[in-house]
Each structure stands twice: as structure tokens, then as C-alpha cells.
Amino acid sequence: MLWRAYALLSHGGDRMGWRSWRRPARPPLRQRPEDVLDLLERTDEALWLASALMASADSGVIRGLETPSTIEGMAGRMSLDPALVATLVDVLIGAGLASCEDGRVQAAPALQSFTSEDGARAFKAALQAPLLQTEDFRARLREGRLALAGWTHTDEAIIDAQGALTRLWTAKALPKLRFLPGLVPCLERQGASLLDVGAGAAGLSITLCRAFPHLTAVALEPAEPSAVIGERRVSEAGLSTRITLRRQRVEEMEDKVAFDLAFLPQMFLPGAIVAEAAWRIFHSLRPGGWLLVAVLADRGPDISSSLNRLKNLLWGGGARSLDSLKPHFVAAGFDPVIRAPGGRTIRMICARRPLAGSSP
Secondary structure (H helix, E strand, C coil): CHHHHHHHHHHCCCCCCCCCCCCCCCCCCCCCHHHHHHHHHHHHHHHHHHHHHHHHHHHCHHHHCCCCECHHHHHHHHCCCHHHHHHHHHHHHHCCCEEEECCEEEECHHHHCCCCHHHHHHHHHHHHHHHHHHHHHHHHHHCCCCCCCCCCCCCHHHHHHHHHHHHHHHHHHHHHHHHCCCHHHHHHCCCCEEEEECCCCCHHHHHHHHHCCCCEEEEECCCHHHHHHHHHHHHHCCCCCCEEEECCCHHHCCCCCCEEEEEEEHHHCCHHHHHHHHHHHHHHEEEEEEEEEEECCCCCCCHHHHHHHHHHHHCCCCCCCHHHHHHHHHHHCCCCEEECCCCCCCEEEEEECCCCCCCC
16 A cells, blocks of 8 residues: 555656646746845845854854753853854744743754754754855866766765765655565565665765664775765774675676665766666666656756755766666666655655566
């Protein structure tokens, strides 16, 4: 029943179809100079909100809300001016993330899970990753060194922030794995194995191995700066015996019938190797194994879709949408190939190697 519900949500009951979600209408053209100023004002607000939230994480205000506190008490613990703490708290209240009653500030229910040490680190990473990357984008464009050569970041802060953000995304998606037939029982058994393509700082491998005690992982990361940081984070997590980090590209791998689950972040994958990657991952999976393909770019004239295409282009995945990717996975032998429901930014293709008749 869960699988049928998932399939219905994914594509309206057409099991092998690929019916697109309703696309946002094209925004009307702005007619007056005041409309541009309005957009710039809202952009100004968004930028300052991001900076204020980052300051709240950096200063310890987010951690300080783990228990209800007074402004004076929080300021004293952080050695900050009470006026600054009060203003940052006002931003959190304005964003619906906190409340103040009888002089005591407390986190909103939604923020509570981010007030722990690990939660605050994830909160910070979710802000830091886009802030650092957009700053780098503007700097490279300004200095005339912007090339669409894919993910080429070597800054440890950027790589680490992206890894922490990946851990956050993965933890959020864990409950959805139960909708894919046979997957969770496979991941829970002895000998379960994961293929993590483009692992970066190994955030996905670390999160899944923590969630499934018998799971081991092979993490592919050909970029040396990311691989070094990934190995460090795996070691710090105490998972060096369970996560193997290979400096290898997906189109070079020769593993056969080795994995129960594979993850492929399409936004980092050059178009020339998509078909080869699909074929090699298909043959690396055990019969019944699943491939999850994260897709960032999407069609549509709205600003969210346009920005996602920009990020996808800068990260090396071109501007390919979900619709253009499905044929590659069907041709490789996957059945079914469906789109998971939901996903405002990251969208997921779920593809399964059939249980029978699929020997390499």
C-alpha cells in the first residue's frame, strides 16, 4: 500500500509515465521602476535575514535557546551587548522561530531541534553553504576566472559546509526510504552496502551508516581537497572501518552486484557521462537495489526554478531537468523509474534494478 501511494503521488498512477507537476505560471513583466525597487528591497531583507540568522548561530544565540532564557542571561553567557542579543532575538521572533513571554525567550517548536550542539551546527551549515558559494561565484565572475567546469571548490569552509548540509538533507529524507519496496530491510541486514557517488565530505555516507548499524559504504570522490576532508570527517565519526573513500570517478568503477543502494547527485555530473554512469551503477547494484538521483534543475519561468538552474550549471550538471534524465535510466535497465513526491529545491528520481532477469 505504501508503494502504491508513493507511486500515485509521484506520477498520478501512471507507473511508467512521467507526468509533470503543474508548473508555475510565467510571472508578469514588471512595468514600473518602483517594481524593481520593491524587488531590491525584498532582496535586501532576505540578505540581511540570512546574515542575522548566521550571526545568531555564530554568536551562540541559537544554542542559548536550548532552554528558556532572559536577554540579560544570554548576553552575559556570550559576553555580548544585551542590545545586540535583543535585536537578534527580535529577528528570530519576526521569523516565527522564537517567542518571548514574561521576559524569557524560548525557541519555537520548529527551532528546538536546532538548539542542540549538533542541531546548531546543521543550522549554521544550511546558511553557510549558500552564503560562501554565492560569495565565491561573485568573486570569480568579477575577477574574470569563472568557468563552467563544475564543482571546483578547494576552500575547506565551503566543502565542510556542503557536507554538513548534505547530512541535514539526508537525515530529513530518512523516513521516506520506507516507501521504496525492500530497501529498508536490505539496509538493516548484515552485509548491506551503499554506493555514494560524488561524496564530497562524506555527509551522506556518515548519516546513513549511523542510521543503519550494519551498513558499509563506498564513497567515490575524485577531487583531492574534498576527499581529504571526507576522510577526516569519516575518521572523526569513528566510521573508518565501514566507509571506504575512493578517489575514483563513477564512469571508471567496475563493481558488479555489490550494493543495495546508490546515490547519484546529478547536479555535479557532466552531461557526457550520464548514460555511462547510469549503466555502471545499474550493474553495481544487487537485484532489487535502488538508485536515488538528486536533481536540482527544473523547468519553469519562476525565480526558484531559474535559480536552481543557475546552481546546477555552476556545479557542473548543466541545466538538465527531471524529464531529460529519465530515458538514461530506463535505457540502463532500471524499472520502475519514478519521481519522488515533494522537493522544492532538491528533487529525487527513484530507480530500481529489477529483482529478476538483470544479470550483468
